[in-house]
Amino acid sequence: MPHMSSQANLQQPQKRAETPPPKTSVGVIGWLRQNLFSSWANSLLTVIVGTAAFFLLKAIFTWVFFGAEWHVVSNELNFLLIGRYPEEEVWRIWTLLLFFHALLGLSWGFGKGIMNSIAYTIGGLLFISMLLPFIEMSTRIWIIANLATLISFFFIGHKFPKVKKITFVGWFLSFPIVIFFINGLGILPNVSTNLWGGFMLNILLAVVAIVCSFPLGILLALGRRSKLPIVKYFCVIYIEVIRGIPLITVLFMAKFMLPLFTGGIEVDEVVGAMVALTMFSAAYMAENVRGGLQSLPRGQFEASQALGLNSTYTTVFVVLPQALKAVIPAIVGQYIAIFKDTTLVLIIGLLDILEIGLSMIAKPEYIGLDMEVLVFGAVVFFIFCYLMAHVSRRLEKSLSVGNR
Amino acid sequence: MLDEKNLQKPLEEREDIIEVKNLNKWFGKHHVLKDVDVNVKQGEVVVILGPSGSGKSTFIRTINALEEFQKGEIIVDEINLSNDVSNIEAIRKETGMVFQQFNLFPHMTILKNITLAPIWVRKWKREKAEQVAMELLERVGIPEQAHKYPGQLSGGQQQRVAIARALAMQPRIMLFDEPTSALDPEMIKEVLDVMKTLARSGMTMLVVTHEMNFAREVADRIILFDDGEIIEEGTPTELFDNPKHERTKMFLSQIL
Ligand SMILES: Nc1ncnc2c1ncn2[C@@H]1O[C@H](COP(=O)(O)OP(=O)(O)O)[C@@H](O)[C@H]1O
Ligand SMILES: [Mg+2]
Numbered sequence: 001m002p003h004m005s006s007q008a009n010l011q012q013p014q015k016r017a018e019t020p021p022p023k024t025s026v027g028v029i030g031w032l033r034q035n036l037f038s039s040w041a042n043s044l045l046t047v048i049v050g051t052a053a054f055f056l057l058k059a060i061f062t063w064v065f066f067g068a069e070w071h072v073v074s075n076e077l078n079f080l081l082i083g084r085y086p087e088e089e090v091w092r093i094w095t096l097l098l099f100f101h102a103l104l105g106l107s108w109g110f111g112k113g114i115m116n117s118i119a120y121t122i123g124g125l126l127f128i129s130m131l132l133p134f135i136e137m138s139t140r141i142w143i144i145a146n147l148a149t150l151i152s153f154f155f156i157g158h159k160f161p162k163v164k165k166i167t168f169v170g171w172f173l174s175f176p177i178v179i180f181f182i183n184g185l186g187i188l189p190n191v192s193t194n195l196w197g198g199f200m201l202n203i204l205l206a207v208v209a210i211v212c213s214f215p216l217g218i219l220l221a222l223g224r225r226s227k228l229p230i231v232k233y234f235c236v237i238y239i240e241v242i243r244g245i246p247l248i249t250v251l252f253m254a255k256f257m258l259p260l261f262t263g264g265i266e267v268d269e270v271v272g273a274m275v276a277l278t279m280f281s282a283a284y285m286a287e288n289v290r291g292g293l294q295s296l297p298r299g300q301f302e303a304s305q306a307l308g309l310n311s312t313y314t315t316v317f318v319v320l321p322q323a324l325k326a327v328i329p330a331i332v333g334q335y336i337a338i339f340k341d342t343t344l345v346l347i348i349g350l351l352d353i354l355e356i357g358l359s360m361i362a363k364p365e366y367i368g369l370d371m372e373v374l375v376f377g378a379v380v381f382f383i384f385c386y387l388m389a390h391v392s393r394r395l396e397k398s399l400s401v402g403n404r
Numbered sequence: 405m406l407d408e409k410n411l412q413k414p415l416e417e418r419e420d421i422i423e424v425k426n427l428n429k430w431f432g433k434h435h436v437l438k439d440v441d442v443n444v445k446q447g448e449v450v451v452i453l454g455p456s457g458s459g460k461s462t463f464i465r466t467i468n469a470l471e472e473f474q475k476g477e478i479i480v481d482e483i484n485l486s487n488d489v490s491n492i493e494a495i496r497k498e499t500g501m502v503f504q505q506f507n508l509f510p511h512m513t514i515l516k517n518i519t520l521a522p523i524w525v526r527k528w529k530r531e532k533a534e535q536v537a538m539e540l541l542e543r544v545g546i547p548e549q550a551h552k553y554p555g556q557l558s559g560g561q562q563q564r565v566a567i568a569r570a571l572a573m574q575p576r577i578m579l580f581d582e583p584t585s586a587l588d589p590e591m592i593k594e595v596l597d598v599m600k601t602l603a604r605s606g607m608t609m610l611v612v613t614h615e616m617n618f619a620r621e622v623a624d625r626i627i628l629f630d631d632g633e634i635i636e637e638g639t640p641t642e643l644f645d646n647p648k649h650e651r652t653k654m655f656l657s658q659i660l
Binding site: 297299300302303304305306307308309310313317318321322325399 | 468470493496497499500501503505507508509510511520521524525566569570573
């Protein structure tokens, strides 16, 4: 029926058959041509950068595997990671790690998505450290136990999604549990804070600063928009003052000025540093949140009010979730910064990983091994900072479901 | 509170559910509402017309206290808005509002959008709120979208969700501020149809719109605003076919 089809053609043009893309744009060759050699300028750039990268990588490789003397790190690994924490009490830290790996495993089990990358990174770290040749047998056993905990609790979380509640309670209680284990609190032998140190101290300080500055920063940001002048100006002045002075100054102020508020009672140095880092981070957090609040269209507030939701409900259900989501990258950037800034506590005399590293370099037996120690520190920080950045991107993606 | 018996009577004999007396509002020095007097009977559908910037939005927004006013009196369902700020929440429970830009909460599913206020303001159980929400989605014709996010819906669907969300609080008055102005032409009808059904169910409605056919078909009364004043009001027939005021004639000639 040829006449029928020509008639149909008039009303609805026939779909063209799909043709494959030209050969030059697919496959490895296509990719290379498009991205690296699309023009003579691009080709030249590729060659120059490629050559430079080659020599750089070669130099790094040679140094890492043939030039560097890593015994400075392997000999002092414990010192770098946990400072002068007494050896006979180290089991407490390992037990804590078991606890956290159990929680992480459970969350991984039912959480998937974001937890995946955290669990893989931590698991990978455990696996690599398990294989290190120079560690003691007992350490190796602890590491294996931790890895086994992580994996087995993954399966528990996976099989029984009901453990969700327990896991949340666990995360919630983790801070007192940490303090109990590390300090002892009179039940276990007391390990006072001047023995806390190494990378453990950096992590503790960072976690406290991050966890505490989150709600504080939100309150400050909301306070800044308050209609009550006292609240508003207190928040404005706090934020601007803290943002206007260097962290080192805040750390010193915490050391010397906190006793003024506690009526002359000496404040523990680690606690002082935690307070200082929290106060500092909170001001920046507040500014980030304020950015998020400002990005919300007025219609969102109005719709919420028109539904009869009071200002607390409006803030909690409508405003904050959207405002925080909008500024996740800024918040995580701020957290990464405060994590790295924990190395500044060396100036008030705390033995964090950087201070320990520097003190080792100064020893006669390790003379000339600065690079090894600093590179180790850099790698440790990089792993954790990169993980944070990666998780932030995942979080953003998973929260953007169905949004325009 | 007015009871349902009021609705059984013919419109003229019913009690007023909204009384606006001598309402005046300024934005800074700008006088945007000038001695506005409006009474609305229960179940009445009032369409508000007028050129852009004449104060239509401001007027209906003062009725649920989204805007403050400086002089006059507003009584909504026997709650006086002028003398006590704590009445604001009571009034907002009585009135639902639909905005030009929908203003759905983009981070919540459709179902969550609708159940949020009933659960937290009306203190309903989640099951009850969800059941009511599903009935409303059924009524506006999109129950299958319940678990999607607003960004995944078309404009017309979003506006119908916004209507359902306002209705979920079981208001006695619905305010519409140009509900179809942000919509593509092919979606206007689906929203107007929902509004027509609502009007026939006896809901008191104040509608700011430029949809003249809707006004003619559904309105019990039309109020014409210009420059912050009411310049003319009457039934659709009176206003469209026999306008008295010069400015009314001019406005109608521009829009029809
Ligand atoms: N938030 C505001 N601040 C200052 N002026 C406003 C504000 N909202 C509206 N106006 C002014 O009030 C007048 C009435 O506006 P509006 O009620 O939105 O008019 P309509 O809805 O009829 O177009 C306009 O002149 C407008 O510029
Ligand atoms: Mg308007």
